[in-house]
Amino acid sequence: MQKTNNGLVILTIEDNPSDLFLLEHMLKSSGLDIRQLYSADLISEACRLLQEREIHLVLLDLSLPDSFGIQSFRRLKAVVNKIPVIILTHMSDRTLALEAIKEGAQDYLVKGELTESLLVKTIQYSLERERTLENLRESNERFNTVVRATNDAIWDWDIVTGKVFIVGDTYKKLFGYDVVDANSPEHLWESVIHPEDRERVLCKLHQLIWEGSGNKWEDEYRLRKLDGEYAYVHDRGYIIYSAGQRPVRMIGAIQDITARKRSEETILASEEKYRQIFYKNPFPTWIFDPESLHIVEVNNAALEKYGFSKEEFHCLTMRDLHPPGEAEQFMASLQHTDGGLVGTMTGSIEVLRDEWHLVSASPKLWHHCNRRGDIMIVEITSHLIDYFGKICMQVIINDVTERIRLEKELALQQRLKQQQITEVVLDAQERERFELGQELHDNINQILATSKLYLDVAIEEQEPRIELLDKSRKNISMAIEEIRKLSHELITPSLNDLGLAQTIRELIRSIQAVKRMKIRLDVVGLDEDELLPEQKINIYRIIQEQLNNILKHAQANNVDIELHNVQEQVSLRLTDDGKGFDPRIRRKGVGISNIISRAELYNGKVEIESAPGKGCQLVVILNSKALPEQA
Numbered sequence: 001m002q003k004t005n006n007g008l009v010i011l012t013i014e015d016n017p018s019d020l021f022l023l024e025h026m027l028k029s030s031g032l033d034i035r036q037l038y039s040a041d042l043i044s045e046a047c048r049l050l051q052e053r054e055i056h057l058v059l060l061d062l063s064l065p066d067s068f069g070i071q072s073f074r075r076l077k078a079v080v081n082k083i084p085v086i087i088l089t090h091m092s093d094r095t096l097a098l099e100a101i102k103e104g105a106q107d108y109l110v111k112g113e114l115t116e117s118l119l120v121k122t123i124q125y126s127l128e129r130e131r132t133l134e135n136l137r138e139s140n141e142r143f144n145t146v147v148r149a150t151n152d153a154i155w156d157w158d159i160v161t162g163k164v165f166i167v168g169d170t171y172k173k174l175f176g177y178d179v180v181d182a183n184s185p186e187h188l189w190e191s192v193i194h195p196e197d198r199e200r201v202l203c204k205l206h207q208l209i210w211e212g213s214g215n216k217w218e219d220e221y222r223l224r225k226l227d228g229e230y231a232y233v234h235d236r237g238y239i240i241y242s243a244g245q246r247p248v249r250m251i252g253a254i255q256d257i258t259a260r261k262r263s264e265e266t267i268l269a270s271e272e273k274y275r276q277i278f279y280k281n282p283f284p285t286w287i288f289d290p291e292s293l294h295i296v297e298v299n300n301a302a303l304e305k306y307g308f309s310k311e312e313f314h315c316l317t318m319r320d321l322h323p324p325g326e327a328e329q330f331m332a333s334l335q336h337t338d339g340g341l342v343g344t345m346t347g348s349i350e351v352l353r354d355e356w357h358l359v360s361a362s363p364k365l366w367h368h369c370n371r372r373g374d375i376m377i378v379e380i381t382s383h384l385i386d387y388f389g390k391i392c393m394q395v396i397i398n399d400v401t402e403r404i405r406l407e408k409e410l411a412l413q414q415r416l417k418q419q420q421i422t423e424v425v426l427d428a429q430e431r432e433r434f435e436l437g438q439e440l441h442d443n444i445n446q447i448l449a450t451s452k453l454y455l456d457v458a459i460e461e462q463e464p465r466i467e468l469l470d471k472s473r474k475n476i477s478m479a480i481e482e483i484r485k486l487s488h489e490l491i492t493p494s495l496n497d498l499g500l501a502q503t504i505r506e507l508i509r510s511i512q513a514v515k516r517m518k519i520r521l522d523v524v525g526l527d528e529d530e531l532l533p534e535q536k537i538n539i540y541r542i543i544q545e546q547l548n549n550i551l552k553h554a555q556a557n558n559v560d561i562e563l564h565n566v567q568e569q570v571s572l573r574l575t576d577d578g579k580g581f582d583p584r585i586r587r588k589g590v591g592i593s594n595i596i597s598r599a600e601l602y603n604g605k606v607e608i609e610s611a612p613g614k615g616c617q618l619v620v621i622l623n624s625k626a627l628p629e630q631a
Contacts, residue, residue, distance in 0.1 A: 008032060009035055009054055010038070010058075011049055012059045013040050013061055013072075013076075015061065015065055019111060020039055023088075024037055026115075027119070031120070043066050046060075047075070050079045060073060060088060062087060062097070070096050074103070077104060086107050086122055086123070086126055087100050090110065090112070106126035151256065153166065153171035154253050157237070164188075166180070166182060166183075166184050174254070174256050175192075175223065175225045175231065176227055192223050193221055194224065196222075200219075208239070216238060218235065218236035231256050232261040233257060233258075235254045237253075284299065284306065285302060285394065286298040286395060288317075288318055290392065293318040294314070296314070306368075307370050307371030307372060308371050322367060322369070326367055364380075365378070376399050378400065379398040450475055451471075454475070455472050500540060501523045504521060504543055507544060508521060508547075517551075517557060519547075519559045520561065525564055526570070531624060535624065539622070541598060545595055546591070550616075554576050555578050556579075560573075565624065569621055569622065570622040570624050571620075573619050574617070574618045576616055578616060579613060580615050582612060583608045592608070595618070599620050599622060602623055606619070606620050
């Protein structure tokens with residue numbers, strides 16, 4: 001502890017009054033700047049004074065009533081802290097005094113050899129050594145604080161002996177090896193360098209040391225940690241040379257840069273991924289400068305699609321790709337409402353992206369010219385990017401020329417298809433009118449005409465009147481039944497009351513009442529609540545149409561009807577054992593055409609399997625979720 005400006009405060013621990021008197025006399029006459037002298041004859045009393053008073057120096061006798069020998073210093077040591085202690089000893093106590101110095105005492109004085117000058121010199125040297133030690137402790141504390149504050153592992157390599165001293169515990173924290181403020185095991189550092197890096201690192205280090213080409217060394221390599229994983233490190237050191245310019249020592253620090261390396265690898269991988277996405281993108285893609293409109297980068301798909309070489313593309317601007325007249329429209333699309341985006345590409349890219357979003361929010365079709373002069377219809381998707389420090393615009397081109405052509409052809413086909421459906425419907429209506437007229441003329445009209453004749457005869461003649469009236473009544477009942485049957489076929493059934501399955505069964509019963517034919521109906525998994533009323537009627541009409549075809553043409557004895565619902569599809573299958581026909585031969589009737597038209601209304605399909613003598617199987621697949629196609 002440094003002496004204060006007001007002089008020294010000295011504590012003498014001595015139980016012999018004569019020795020105490022002599023010692024204090026020497027101190028007072030020594031010329032030392034002494035402010036206060038304290039004395040104690042017990043260690044316990046000395047400890048109390050050290051705690052209560054400001055003491056700069058302690059003179060300790062090892063032989064005291066409450067303590068003896070080295071124990072006297074050890075008891076005092078816990079209290080004196082940084083206060084220098086000088087041992088007072090007899091000739092026989094020199095061994096104990098030396099032991100006390102090893103444990104921290106500043107010096108020792110033999111009482112029989114004590115002189116005033118020796119006492120003064122010992123006190124001055126002790127105070128100076130304590131100040132030096134204090135400075136050293138403060139320097140070490142600062143150094144240790146720096147070591148703790150940094151994430152670097154500090155090392156000290158004695159080049160002459162080959163020993164490497166590891167400072168602090170950072171090396172253990174970073175790499176797991178239990179080396180804290182100690183020499184590392186021999187050749188540990190060389191052994192943990194990655195095999196692929198070891199030769200390069202050691203050669204570079206040894207070349208620098210032994211060639212004497214400099215005193216600073218640094219390198220990056222991989223270092224194996226205790227757990228077996230490798231860390232990327234940045235190692236650097238400073239070489240200290242002797243007076244003869246021989247390297248004797250090197251001090252350095254190892255920094256774990258694994259996180260930085262991983263980030264660099266991620267960035268490089270991201271850049272490589274972007275390059276792959278850009279150059280291997282199947283869509284034509286390029287980057288242009290919004291200020292000059294010059295194309296600065298282009299991918300392979302654009303070279304192939306447009307036919308220009310890369311050098312030719314770099315000479316083009318966005319204007320050159322549009323046919324005359326449209327380039328001005330494209331330029332207008334680049335203008336922002338508050339004064340223009342082109343020519344004002346300043347500010348953060350995030351703000352500019354927001355501004356550009358206002359411009360490109362509404363997609364539009366454009367026309368581009370390739371090298372041959374062919375016109376392509378294209379969609380342009382664009383966004384701002386940072387291209388080597390300059391804000392540029394990347395565009396992706398989608399050639400929709402073929403799609404537009406196909407859409408036009410599809411629209412034409414849909415119109416033709418609708419015309420065909422309309423023609424089929426009109427033909428069906430005409431056929432129904434013809435059959436209705438024929439049925440009324442050939443059947444019901446004849447029955448009513450016969451009844452009228454019977455009534456005329458009954459009015460004129462009395463004898464057969466009863467018989468004729470009875471025949472007339474029967475004919476009228478027959479006409480009523482025929483009209484009822486005809487009305488039943490013409491009127492759309494009300495499926496909400498009976499349901500689709502039950503209505504089909506009623507249709508089967510009405511057919512079997514007039515035709516000896518076995519008809520079996522199998523309905524599986526049909527949820528009628530999932531079907532629209534129009535869909536139910538459509539299914540009913542298809543079954544009715546095919547049954548009429550079978551009655552008129554097939555001469556069948558057995559008919560199987562299967563109606564299944566699987567996921568979002570309704571499967572209808574009608575199989576008969578009639579005489580069959582060749583589906584490749586065009587038939588005069590419109591029954592099959594009606595069935596196909598009804599199926600196509602719900603994105604369905606129709607399959608017919610038949611052959612002469614092999615019966616017929618009609619399969620209709622309907623989409624239960626589809627809505628009728630609109631004209």
